[in-house]
Amino acid sequence: MTGQVSVAGLGPGHEAQITPEVSAALAGATDVLGYIPYVARIAPRPGLVLHASDNREELGRARAALDLAAQGRRVVIVSSGDPGVFAMASALFEAVEATGRTDIDIRILPGITAMLAAAARAGAPLGHDFCAINLSDNLKPAALVEHRLRHAARGDFAMAFYNPRSASRPDGFGRALQILREECGPGRLVVFARAVSTPEERLAITTLAEARPEMADMRTVVLVGNSHTRRVGGWVYAPRSATVSAPASDPEGDA
Amino acid sequence: MTGQVSVAGLGPGHEAQITPEVSAALAGATDVLGYIPYVARIAPRPGLVLHASDNREELGRARAALDLAAQGRRVVIVSSGDPGVFAMASALFEAVEATGRTDIDIRILPGITAMLAAAARAGAPLGHDFCAINLSDNLKPAALVEHRLRHAARGDFAMAFYNPRSASRPDGFGRALQILREECGPGRLVVFARAVSTPEERLAITTLAEARPEMADMRTVVLVGNSHTRRVGGWVYAPRSATVSAPASDPEGDA
DSSP: OOOOEEEEEEEOOGGGGGGGHHHHHHHHHHHEEEEEHHHHTOOOOTTTTEEEEEOOHHHHHHHHHHHHHTTOOOEEEEEETTTSSSSSSHHHHHHHHHHOOOOEEEEEEEEHHHHHHHHHEEETTTTTSSSEEEOOOOSSHHHHHHHHHHHHHHHOOEEEEESBBBTTTSSSHHHHHHHHHHHOOTOOOEEEETTTSSTTHHHHHHHHTTTOOOGTTEEEEEEEEEEEEEEEEEEEEEOOOOOOOOOSHHHHHHH | OEEEEEEEEOSSOOOGSHHHHHHHHHHHOSEEEEHHHHHHOOOOOOEEEEEEOTTTTTTHHHHHHHHHHTTTTTEEESSSSSSTSSSHHHHHHHHHHHHTTSSSSEEEEOOOHHHHHHHHHHHTSSSSHHHHHEEEEEEESSHHHHHHHHHHHHHHHHHESSOOOBBBBBSSHHHHHHHHHHHHOOTTOOOEEEETTTTTTTEEEEEETTGGGGOOOOEEEEEEEEOOOEEEEEEOOOSSSSOOOOOSOOHHHHH
């Protein structure tokens, strides 16, 4: 008998942003695995085993989930936001590849990802073409982060940054802001959205000239506008129309 | 007395992917406005007025919503997916700016956007840094689409394309595929995800060499992998780690 592994997105924090699909999976689970603060969001009940683990243990957690499913258990791995955006879905497929366990019934259950919850609070800053970039350099070189920031800026994409800053990486985000100031100029709009939909929610709208690294921590999503992004009242939004602005570098011209 | 306008995301199609927050807003609405097929998803009830309109009427719909709210009505504009991703939130703020009605109580209620529902069905193709690009050239020049495609490819982003192809734009998507073949090579993985979570759902996994424009229509989201994206079993996923691959053009080198 083979069980099932679902990877479920809990959304940014508020119960009202968890989909019924995810709630149903949790109600039917025998085991819930995840990073400690995410598992803490799951109500205990008889018949449900909660397995909380530290971050940076994603691959071990994914292997444990496959093991439990192979024993016939109904397993849910919980992620904050959406499981497919800088979260546990990729780790699970790495574990599937490493173990060869392609026979397990796997379901990915989407959730409201942090950048879209943050964008909704700010207005519509991601209403035009945009990039999502994980600024953590735990799993990729800082040079790749810089490379992508420059291409995103020169393509005039709006941007959303996950994991902008942590105690172990105090300097990378300052460097990212510096690159953006070089590429986009000082007036570009920036939104710092911390812990959206929780009691600790805090939103700040500023410009690249005024943005400081200390405005972000690991619970913050940072949104950067494109060259057309503007304010109306207390809101920030990207108009639906765009023209070709003069980019700092055009790949058709200089390749 | 001033009412309220909420812009609510209905998710990709299935009821179980509508958040409780959105369901509560719909239950409390006096008026629901939106594109005809989205309003058709709302159950009629006494006291609720449904206002369905054609697409390309976004700005008129947004102004009508502000007018109704100014009369004290509780208005919900419905979008498919997430309202902040190529949907009605930007149009509403354009109407706020045009009318000067910054006094209206506005709430943006996020939803499961199509690319994340599609990614969940395919595995985790957006598990690393990615771009979301609207391939429609209704509101931006085709040259800007091409410019962004090249920067996204040279930044080695995974990509998600909305509105890849319609009857009125039969050729643009073929051109986009040609650009991607030039930039990424023939082996790059591509997912065509049509009408995810509905009875018409259809998923196809292929490569740039095999991808054909006819595989997409307006109900399809197209996902393109980065240089590390791989298959395991029937799944497609982006590993969490990445290295700097040799890009066709490096902006640090040729700016």
